[in-house]
Amino acid sequence: MDNLSYNALIVEEIKKNEFAQQVKKAFINDLPDNEVLIRVCYSSLNYKDALSATGNRGVTKQYPHTPGIDAAGIVEKSCIDTIKKGEKVIVTSYDLGMNTPGGFGQYIRVPGAWVVKLPDGLSLKQSMIWGTAGLTAGMSVFKLIQTIRPEHGDILVTGATGGVGSLTSGILSLLGYSVTAVSGKTDTSLLDKLGVKTVIARKEFLKNTAQTILKPRWAGVIDTVGGEILAAAIKSTKTGGIVTCCGNVASPDLPINVFPFILRGVSLLGINSQTCPMEFRLKIWEKLGSDWKFDYLEKIYEEISLDKVTDKIKLILKGGLTGRTLLNLD
The missing domain is CATH 3.90.180.10 (Medium-chain alcohol dehydrogenases, catalytic domain)
Structure with missing residues (x-):
């Protein structure tokens, strides 16, 4: 050429x-x-x-x-x-x-x-509505649903109006999970359309979170922001719960103690979409083009x-x- x-x-x-x-x-x-x-x-x-x-x-x-x-x-x-x-x-x-x-x-x-x-089931345009955010969301959901089922309780999604958070919310809702979202935005109409059951304002979520451990609320958490929000989410996760972590827009630091891990057996799983193995990458893309392709994706x-x-x-x-x-x- x-x-x-x-x-x-x-x-x-x-x-x-x-x-x-x-x-x-x-x-x-x-x-x-x-x-x-x-x-x-x-x-x-x-x-x-x-x-x-x-x-x-x-x-x-x-x-x-x-x-x-x-x-x-x-x-x-x-x-x-x-x-x-x-x-x-x-x-x-x-x-x-x-x-x-x-x-x-x-x-x-x-x-x-x-x-x-x-993948079959996706146009080029749809694949970029997903993009890296969708791949990351898909990896996070995949890790969570290996252990946590809808009947185990609510799933918390942080940074829920952002790319990863909104796509995660759409997938989880499609799969029958009850999603609670944390967002710093006042307009939460997008989350309503994605099937989110409850929205908590970021400032409200961070109130009274200085304790070493909090009341257990979440069967699982998909965190996209890091920092104090991730720490508060871990502290309020139920016994045996799964927390995934994929972002640091709030902070790369994690102000947390060991009690959620040794008293409740909470698991913190890191998500790295940048260099994930091709076999796993292809599996997630296949899901994004089929079972996880929710109706509201193109809006x-x-x-x-x-x-x-x-x-x-x-x-x-x-x-x-x-x-x-x-x-x-x-």
Whole structure:
């Protein structure tokens, strides 16, 4: 293929520790020399993308850079026999959008080991409504339901109006679980539509949580934010309960003691969607395209073009986004 130009969101360090984002022309020949070239049709906005786009060196080490940890599109060229030109594929996580040019550009070139063929039951657009947030939600639900059944009691979902939280709530409700949500937003209409039974305001949830252990309330917890909220959730989990942890937007620190673990046998399970094994990844994607595809999925997102993403990056960093933000790169 000739040195085709395409549109991409380029983040540049204009002076020390000051970064600017702009949609510019990029060139295919400047992409990494990997095995599969993909024309990106859709991407989605995640918190990690916002960090990369604003110069967080813990996410992206070198600039200029194109963020976007999610991409769905069509194979343009492949050096691997099992991945054919014209196939519809998904790439999420690994190093995409971190130190490898990501889905906020119309083309990516990635290792074949990162590529997932589009599952039956999903369109490219639907796959990016899920995206990394959906993969993370699916992994969290999968871990929880191995032990916890609907009759065991309520499931708490924190950060419930965000991407992972809202998708988790939709899956759990579909599977017959009674979901209680914690949210810092005043508008909880999205959660009502996702089947959430009860919504607790974040400030209310954090009242009187300084005790070493709290009244047991939750059969299980899916936490997306970390920090004091995760600590309070663990302290109020019932005997034998399961708590999953996948985010740190509130804080990476966990102010907790050992009592919930040694007195109630609570289990804390970490969720890492970035480098999860391909076998498990494929299993979750198959579920997202079939058994876990809830009815409200296609009303949970806002679709934008690439030139609108900068405003949404500012909003997600302020905690102002609800549901999913889908980028249409066509």
